[in-house]
Amino acid sequence: MATTGQLIAPIPTQLPELKPDTYFSQAQWQILLALVDATVPSIISDSAVTDKKDHLQIPMSQLEDSYMRIKSSMRHPPDYTKFQQYLQSRPLDNPRFLQAVKRILEGVPDTKVCFAQTDPLLRELSGYTEVADDYKPGPSFDFDFMQFEAGIEIETIDTDVVIVGSGCGGAVCAKVLSEAGHKVIVVDKGYHFPPSQLPMTAEAGVKFLYEGNGALQSVDGSVTILAGSCWGGGGTVNWSVSLHPQGFLRQEWADQGLDFFTTQEFQHCIDRVCDFMGVSDAHIRHNHGASVILNGAKKLGWAAKPCPQNTGGAEHYCGHCATGCGSSEKEGPSVSWLPAAARAGAKFIEGFNVSKVLFDETRGMKTAVGILGTWTSRDNNGNIHTPESERVQRQIQIRAKKVVVACGTLNSPLLLMRSGLRNPHIGRHLYIHPVGQMNALFSEDIRGWEGGILTSVCTSFENLDGKGHGVKLEPTSMIPHMFLHGHPWRSALQWKLDALRSRQMNSYIAIARDRDTGRVYPDPHDGRPTVEYSPSALDRKHILAGIIALAKMCYIEGATEIWPFVKSIPSFVRRSKPTTPAADEGDDIDQGINDPDFVAWLKNLERTGLNHPDATFSSAHQMGSCRMSAHPARGVVDPEGRVWEARNLYVADASVFPTASGVNPMITTMAIADWIARRVSKDLTRGEQIRATL
Numbered sequence: 190m191a192t193t194g195q196l197i198a199p200i201p202t203q204l205p206e207l208k209p210d211t212y213f214s215q216a217q218w219q220i221l222l223a224l225v226d227a228t229v230p231s232i233i234s235d236s237a238v239t240d241k242k243d244h245l246q247i248p249m250s251q252l253e254d255s256y257m258r259i260k261s262s263m264r265h266p267p268d269y270t271k272f273q274q275y276l277q278s279r280p281l282d283n284p285r286f287l288q289a290v291k292r293i294l295e296g297v298p299d300t301k302v303c304f305a306q307t308d309p310l311l312r313e314l315s316g317y318t319e320v321a322d323d324y325k326p327g328p329s330f331d332f333d334f335m336q337f338e339a340g341i342e343i344e345t346i347d348t349d350v351v352i353v354g355s356g357c358g359g360a361v362c363a364k365v366l367s368e369a370g371h372k373v374i375v376v377d378k379g380y381h382f383p384p385s386q387l388p389m390t391a392e393a394g395v396k397f398l399y400e401g402n403g404a405l406q407s408v409d410g411s412v413t414i415l416a417g418s419c420w421g422g423g424g425t426v427n428w429s430v431s432l433h434p435q436g437f438l439r440q441e442w443a444d445q446g447l448d449f450f451t452t453q454e455f456q457h458c459i460d461r462v463c464d465f466m467g468v469s470d471a472h473i474r475h476n477h478g479a480s481v482i483l484n485g486a487k488k489l490g491w492a493a494k495p496c497p498q499n500t501g502g503a504e505h506y507c508g509h510c511a512t513g514c515g516s517s518e519k520e521g522p523s524v525s526w527l528p529a530a531a532r533a534g535a536k537f538i539e540g541f542n543v544s545k546v547l548f549d550e551t552r553g554m555k556t557a558v559g560i561l562g563t564w565t566s567r568d569n570n571g572n573i574h575t576p577e578s579e580r581v582q583r584q585i586q587i588r589a590k591k592v593v594v595a596c597g598t599l600n601s602p603l604l605l606m607r608s609g610l611r612n613p614h615i616g617r618h619l620y621i622h623p624v625g626q627m628n629a630l631f632s633e634d635i636r637g638w639e640g641g642i643l644t645s646v647c648t649s650f651e652n653l654d655g656k657g658h659g660v661k662l663e664p665t666s667m668i669p670h671m672f673l674h675g676h677p678w679r680s681a682l683q684w685k686l687d688a689l690r691s692r693q694m695n696s697y698i699a700i701a702r703d704r705d706t707g708r709v710y711p712d713p714h715d716g717r718p719t720v721e722y723s724p725s726a727l728d729r730k731h732i733l734a735g736i737i738a739l740a741k742m743c744y745i746e747g748a749t750e751i752w753p754f755v756k757s758i759p760s761f762v763r764r765s766k767p768t769t770p771a772a773d774e775g776d777d778i779d780q781g782i783n784d785p786d787f788v789a790w791l792k793n794l795e796r797t798g799l800n801h802p803d804a805t806f807s808s809a810h811q812m813g814s815c816r817m818s819a820h821p822a823r824g825v826v827d828p829e830g831r832v833w834e835a836r837n838l839y840v841a842d843a844s845v846f847p848t849a850s851g852v853n854p855m856i857t858t859m860a861i862a863d864w865i866a867r868r869v870s871k872d873l874t875r876g877e878q879i880r881a882t883l
């Protein structure tokens with residue numbers, strides 16, 4: 190029985206054993222770790238007696254100055270001893286830090302991220318906890334995943350429909366098709382984690398919940414790309430924002446010959462998915478970060494509104510969900526759609542990596558007849574951190590009347606390519622909603638990781654070119670490593686001091702509806718999704734306008750320091766005190782954003798043009814790589830989701846968007862999947878009727 194005051198924590202998700210350090214020689218490790226040490230070093234005063242190598246020594250006066258700055262700008266500054274300890278702590282002496290660095294060496298080692306994920310003093314002084322104080326795991330659905338014996342020969346299963354991918358698109362298809370009475374199997378290469386294991390530690394979260402260990406970047410390094418890969422896909426890690434596709438977008442798609450998007454039937458699809466998830470903005474309690482958008486926009490004469498959330502009508506005041514939601518309040522695929530599918534008889538396989546779609550080509554046309562892939566079991570204790578070679582691996586073929594591909598925008602085109610499809614549009618027209626980011630310091634003790642991640646949006650800048658391209662301005666996840674990753678690094682001391690003040694920061698994003706596109710293709714060596722995308726000049730111009738607007742909102746809401754994620758721009762440090770109307774005297778009017786210091790700083794920012802590598806971007810919304818078209822020469826799938834090149838093969842995920850949605854894409858993805866699934870069901874029934882009359 191739980192006693193009061195006893196802290197409950199999620200069951201830890203174990204990580205795989207680190208490989209022995211064979212990929213670097215001893216000398217290479219030393220060099221690399223020396224570089225790591227230079228980014229977030231131990232910082233001490235030059236009067237301290239010590240061997241000089243392992244520390245950055247700064248003049249005593251600078252150390253004392255720094256402390257005075259912290260003391261005057263923080264609500265709860267550490268005492269001087271603790272402050273010195275924090276600066277002096279050396280991440281490399283922390284085994285958890287060292288492991289985190291080695292673990293991400295497959296990608297680019299971002300030591301600032303590892304530091305923010307692991308440093309015990311940063312955690313203590315910022316007040317950040319990985320788990321909300323009132324953590325209590327929500328109800329869990331007991332998925333009964335199919336299991337297979339070890340064996341060399343291919344195991345074969347038969348079904349009506351196989352759905353590849355359990356994310357937002359796949360999960361909706363699973364419910365619709367199984368409730369229509371068809372035999373459905375859903376497979377995903379990721380694994381299921383019940384609420385009792387969520388949220389995960391940051392290191393386990395990136396490993397087990399995200400595509401490419403959360404370290405995917407575009408080829409030129411300009412964009413960091415986040416996509417979910419686990420049971421429930423992006424629906425397990427996304428931030429609950431449930432915005433409907435807008436009228437202008439539906440018209441744009443209809444103008445491409447896709448009339449469906451302006452029909453009332455599409456509206457029914459949207460309403461069905463929103464009703465099922467209890468999408469609503471009635472119960473939101475906005476945290477500080479969200480209030481800055483709402484109040485700041487109001488003071489500047491801009492439009493802002495609460496973002497509807499798919500939280501089944503619950504308040505859900507929780508900011509930890511980016512590494513999985515422990516409360517089950519967010520009605521994601523694994524909480525609502527897939528359980529509903531299970532109740533209607535759907536079967537599930539986790540840890541199943543589909544390598545290709547199988548075709549019958551006897552009649553000169555490709556007809557999908559199933560899929561082939563590799564299943565990797567859990568170990569005997571139900572864990573997945575042990576080596577794959579010690580778990581059962583089995584080649585499995587699922588024979589089906591219809592194959593629905595819903596692997597997400599990064600993987601669906603790759604699966605089609607691996608299966609031998611040749612349509613040149615596959616993998617092209619990739620939209621990513623590139624995001625520019627900014628951190629701001631306030632005088633309040635905010636603890637931004639408390640409260641809904643993203644509950645408000647400013648919409649005044651979403652149409653900057655008259656064609657619906659522009660930015661939405663939103664708060665973002667306040668899990669420290671997620672907003673400190675791009676926080677500009679100019680010196681070790683500055684960065685460590687800024688990180689120390691993270692409990693008084695908010696972070697904001699300008700999400701662009703991109704006009705220009707990139708592409709995704711398989712890495713020639715290992716087949717992983719490789720993204721070629723650099724934000725275009727027009728899209729960067731829009732993002733910059735968004736960052737400037739965000740800075741203005743933060744300024745007017747009292748921010749004392751502002752950092753756009755642009756290396757060449759020093760932070761804006763406010764000298765003037767925020768005034769109140771009552772404080773006006775004589776000719777001194779409240780200048781607000783006309784504060785000459787601020788105006789001059791904005792001018793500088795405007796001149797940067799956000800060029801990479803001076804500026805960096807991120808993306809959590811990938812769309813369009815298998816776009817829908819009214820004609821086979823213009824896209825990959827027809828207006829009902831059928832792949833133009835083959836029979837009995839459908840795509841039903843965000844990859845079929847004809848252009849970028851502008852809104853956060855989950856609801857649009859689900860509504861389109863609802864539509865396509867209903868067509869699949871009709872096609873299946875029609876097929877049976879034809880067979881019956883033969």
Ligand SMILES: Cc1cc2nc3c(=O)[nH]c(=O)nc-3n(C[C@H](O)[C@H](O)[C@H](O)COP(=O)(O)OP(=O)(O)OC[C@H]3O[C@@H](n4cnc5c(N)ncnc54)[C@H](O)[C@@H]3O)c2cc1C
Nearest residue numbers: 354356357358378422423427428430543597842843853855
């Ligand atoms: C951090 C984050 C926050 C987000 N927040 C929001 C938000 O607040 N609101 C919103 O509207 N949108 C949000 N999104 C976007 C939203 O999650 C995606 O648009 C949505 O999940 C897309 O659905 P999908 O079906 O296309 O793909 P996904 O949901 O990504 O699902 C694809 C699934 O396919 C599986 N798969 C891939 N390849 C294979 C294979 N070969 N074999 C088997 N399985 C495979 C993957 O493991 C994955 O589980 C967010 C995304 C992220 C990453």
Ligand SMILES: *[C@@H]1O[C@H](CO)[C@@H](O)[C@H](O)[C@H]1NC(C)=O
Nearest residue numbers: 424427428429519520521522
């Ligand atoms: C994201 O997407 C799903 C919809 O599939 C939503 O219902 C779910 O609760 C969201 N997940 C998170 C963690 O916000």
Ligand SMILES: *[C@@H]1O[C@H](CO)[C@@H](O)[C@H](O)[C@H]1NC(C)=O
Nearest residue numbers: 378542543544607715716717
């Ligand atoms: C899944 O299969 C594809 C194609 O066979 C391969 O390129 C990829 O590395 C595999 N992924 C995993 C996680 O095993």
